[in-house]
Every structure is written in structure tokens, then in C-alpha cells.
Amino acid sequence: MPLYYDDDQAMLAETAQQFMAEEGAIAKQLRHWRDRDCKDGFGHGLWKQFAEMGFTGMLVGEDDGGLGMGNVEAGIVLENIGRNLTPSPFLSSSVLAATALKHGSDDVRGRWLPGLIEGEKVYTVAIDEGAKHRPETIACKAEKSGNGFRLSGKKDFVVYGASSEMIVVAARTSGDDSDSDGITLFAVPQDADGMSHDSVRLVDSSMASHVTFDGVELDGDAVIGEVDGGRDVLNAMLMAGRVGAAAEGVGVAQGAMDMTIDYLKQRKQFGKLIGEFQALQHRAAHLYSEVEIARAVTIKAAQLLDGGSEKADFMASVAKAKVAKAAGLAVKEGVQMHGGIGMTDEYDIGLYMKRDRALQEFLGDQYYHAGRVAEMSGY
């Protein structure tokens, strides 16, 4: 398979680019909701539009009413989300939760997928326990209780948690905290008794929850996949989420870079356009090279994932780490090259820096993933 978009994907890219530039633009979404102190952190109207475009259920199989597309296609939408800093539950709902739900029973899929595809409902996932992403250790417990389970523990960095109609929770049903086995995934509905959210606004204006489960009673239908066999589903979800986050990161990098290159062509100092200065030209050219490489490895990882390759997990970590480096460079160079105006809230470049910071942390930062690359390589 060649490492570029085929005709259908190229068409999707064009559609997504146009749609997001118009409807998902910074002024229309990110600033609009932020400046109104919106408690959701995103617009439900746009989410409905995502559904009309077919985005919400793009990873859902056609038998379940979705489009049956792959992670390359989801990545195309995410790159444009990143480019416009569009606040949206797409990554958490349509990529992460949807990937988990694909492994659910007929009942589970029938209960949750239609609302997602219609854009009526928003879902998220609860994986992290603590300030860093360490999914190897799951302490949150679900004990047998009658016909169902009783869920106790805490989860962190649950994005859009308080606004989500359902949360996919990774919990321990047997074994020790650091065991690979003994994990089960649950679909926990918003109105579950004993679940509480400490919802906070993050640096990028998105919302995330610290979620406490205080003996939440769940019936057996809440289980996604097999009891004690959730690690595989969790891994599938993590791979899709990491490749998706990488794709969004490529968009953030590209958006910040485009804005900065434009600025270099407008701003004058010492009687010259600052883009004439070689000190800035070389840094801009280096940045271009890094962003191109980051995009290539992200598409590569998505193709491997869609092809069911066993290298996909490894390459997802390579991509997440590389994008973190490239996007981190793009936003830092962006603010610096904008100079003083880059520090103002009025200018958009700082918004890219904030989104990049949150996205870097989500599902593992570059240090976590570079370490994982080393471990999986055998050193």
C-alpha cells in the first residue's frame, strides 16, 4: 500500500478540511465557547454537524449503522480538528469509545452506538489513575456483586467526563494492580449512583474530570468484551487513540507552522520582512522537515493498524512520540517567532501552544512512548 492517501481518502481530506475550516474555526468554536465559560467545553451543535457529515460513526461497522472506515480516515478528520483547534469529543467518543464498543456484545453495541452515530450522545474513556499515563497498572476495582459488579476507585484526565452520557472504564476484576490480565471494561452510564465528577478546566480550555466511583452498582450488561479479558480491548483502544492523538497533533503542528510562516511574510523589522532573516529561515525549514516526518510516521502507523499488523502497537508509540516532538517544536517556535504578539491572548498562536500541551499528555507523552519504543525493541 503506498504511503499516501488513495482517491477516496484524498476526497475525504478535502471535505474535512473545508468543513472544519468553516464550521470548526477558532473564532466560531474554541474562543466562542471559552469566552462564554461553557461548562461542556465544546458545542453540541457542531457535534450534530459531525454526525451529518458521517464523522461520528466513521469507525463503527456498517452492520451497526456506521461507515466502517479505518484509522487513516479518522486521522484525516483529526488532523483538521488539530489544525483548527476545534473542541470536539470526536477523539474520545468516535475513536476511543467506539473502538471499545466494537468489541461489545450485540446488546452493548445496540444500546450505545446509535446515539453516537446520530450525534445525540457523547462518550469518553477513563483509563489514567494519577497525573501520568500508566495503563499497565490498573487499581480501580470492580468486585462481583449479585448479577453484576460494584465499582470503586478513582480515575483522572477523563476528558469531557461530566458531559459524557457514558464512560468506558478500565477496572480490575481480578489479580494485582500491575497484572496484565484481570482487567474488564465497563460502559458506565452518566446517571450511575455513586459516580461523582470533580470537573476542571484545563490549560487548553477543554474540560476533564477526576472521577470517583464510590461503590457504583453495575449490571452484567455493562461489561464490554470478556470479564477479566479486557486488556486486549484496552490495547486496541489505546492504539487507535494514540494514532488518533498523533494525527490531531500533526494538525496542531501544521496549523501553528502555517500561521508562523505567514507571519514571517508580513512582519517587518529593521526595514525588512523578518522572513528574510536566515536565522529564522533555517529554523522554519527545520520545523517543516520535522512536521513532514511526523505526518509520514502517523499515516504509517494508521495504515499498519488498519491492516491488522502486529507492528501497529510499536509504530503507534513511534508516531505519538515523534508527533509530540514535532508539534512541541512547532508551537514553541511559533510563539517565539511571533515575538511579543505571540504572548497575547488576542493572537491565536498561543492557543496552539496550549492545545499541544494537553494533547502531548493525553495517552502518554513523548517520554513514555520513547521509553516504550526502547522496551519493545529489547533495550
Next chain:
Amino acid sequence: MSDLESFRAETRQWLEANCPPEMRKPVKDESDVYWGGRNATFKNDAQKAWFEACRDKGYTVPEWPKEYGGAGLSPAEGKVLRQEMARIGARQPLSSFGIWMLGPALLHFGTEGQKKRFLNEIASGEIRWCQGYSEPGSGSDLVSMQTFGEDKGDHWVVNGQKIWTSYADEADWIFCLVRTDKQNKYQGITFMLFDMAGSGVSTKPIKLISGNSPFCETFFDDVEVPKSYGEDCPAYVGEINRGWDVAKYLLGHEREMISGAGGGDRTAAIGAAMKRNAGELDPVLRAELAQFDVDALAYSAMGEKFLDELKVGKAHPAQPNMMKYAGTELNKRRHELMMAAGGSRALEWESEETGGGKGARGWLRTKANSIEGGTSEVMLNVISKRILDLPGA
């Protein structure tokens, strides 16, 4: 069976019958590489047999037309042949700047007479070529070159000096940039072809920090270059005073080659191998290796994407500059880390265990990667101007 599949089967059979077992082992040192030329000698019978079999089949330049010494393979067939050669680890039968550099220029700009003569001589390994571009005063600013050919009617008299001429001391002919109009910077250079055996040409190898001498200084002292070598066979490629067009075309070609986009060791992750050699890795070195591997594996994906896009004309025409920049900088980092992981053993310059200081010499050699064929700084200039469209200084 499709045509391509039957071609693959034939090729496999042909290679089985013609590629000696010794020629399927990795190249150990320079003596394993056959460069051809008037003074060429074969290291052993296997090298000779393999070269001659390929020459007779047109496989020294498989994709060149048959009338110029190639096998006339389509790009798809050429790819099959490369794959099948790689499968058995077959060595290149003939290495030459004629194949890599002059050939593509002649195929693009040459007259029929030039193609018939020079391409056949290259394909058959009769003539070994070298490239005369850089001068002591003209490195990155190549177009400022001063080697001058004075017009004497039916010939030029060339005076000047070239530098960094790869293997000039072993080459038979040179393709050389010569100024033929002092008033015109860009449109005053002619891309000349001439015999190094003529009087007034001398070469002097340059010893590098690696201890090796792959490059020479080349001096021209009243060298007479005829304007023509016979009917339809001028001594220059393209037009007189328009050699810069040919040079630019070739530089783009060279950057693609140097960028290592075709794979090779510079795209590979190294952390695991370093641990096998070094035993325990310092935690900070391990972290650096992990960061390197991320960059190397990502660059490898970029190489794949670049080649795929190149094939269908989707790559930006200046993208080879980006590939060359990123690939060579990565390769330098790779060798720094290999030296660090290798410890004092990697310092050995002559020991048998290190194959005569292969690691240390290789590390020093990589420092030229980001200088030759256009420095990293020139690559960044080109990216700024041609891809990012930043204003000129």
C-alpha cells in the same frame, strides 16, 4: 502468470545460474567494489564472472535502453530485479559515477551520438568517470567557480583547479563544469567531457580525518579540450554556456541518492544492537538512543512516503532537499551514539576486532554527509525559498 510474475521467475533463474556464491556476501571493503575503467583489475574470478554476466545481459544499467548498453527494463521490471538481487544479497556488479550521475544527465540532455558512445562505455565498464564541480573557492557557492576554458575555435584551453573530485586519481574521464563566459555568472558555464589522460591534467589525493582518501584535488594546466568528438558527439552536454542547467539537474539527482531514501542502514533503529554490544546502557544514553530510534523509525516512514510520492509525481520538487537534510543529520547522530555506546573499543584505529577501525573511521566519514552534495545550511536555504516561499534575503 502475469508478465511481471514470469519476468520474476526468469530473473530468479538467471540470477541462480549467474551470480556466484561469493558475490552474494556483503561487501567488506573497497576492494569488493568493482568500478571498471581502463586500469581496472578484478579481485577474483567470481567478481569478474558476475560483472561479465551482468554486462552481457545489460544488467549493469538494467533500465537504460538496449541500444545504450542497458536491458531496457520497465520501471516495474527494474524493481523486480532489484528485489530479486536483494533477496539473495547479490552485490552491485559495477559501481560508477557514470551510472549514477553522468548517465542520467546524458539520458536527459545528451545527443544521440553522445548517448551511443558514452552510455555504452559506461554500461560496459570501459570508462571510469569522475565529477569536477567544487573548487577551492567555490563550495556552497558553486556558481562562483573560476576554472576557465579559453575559446580557441575548434577547441578550448582549460586552466584551473577542482577539489573533492571523488576517485579522480583512478578515473579515465571527467565531466566538469568549466567557465566559458566570465561576464555571465549562471549562463557562462559549460558542462564539458574530457579525457584525464590528456596532457596538463594532474591529481592529488586528499587525506581525510578518517585516514582514507576518496577525494582528490584536480589541476588543469593548459588542457586542450576539443569541441567535438565526431559527428553528433559534442564535448559538452546541453548547450555551450548553459551547463548550469545540467549541473542543477544532477545536483537534484545526487541529493535524492544521498538522502538515503532508498533505505539502507541510516534509517534503522540502533538501540537494541547497542545494548547487545555494550551490555548495560547508561540510563541517559538509553534515553538518547530511544529518542534517536523514534526519529530514525519516523524518518524511515518518511523515506517510504517520499519514494511512493516520487513515483506518482506527488512529491514537491524540492522535497529531496528536505530528505537530504534530515537523513544526513540523522546519520551523524547515529554514529555519535554508536561511538558513545562502543566506549574505548570504538576508539581503536587499526585493530582486527574493529576491522581496522571501521567504527571510528565511519563516524568521521559521516561528518561529510551534511557537507557534500550541498550542505545542510544550503538545504535549509532551498527549503525556505522553494517550499516555504520565504522572502529572499
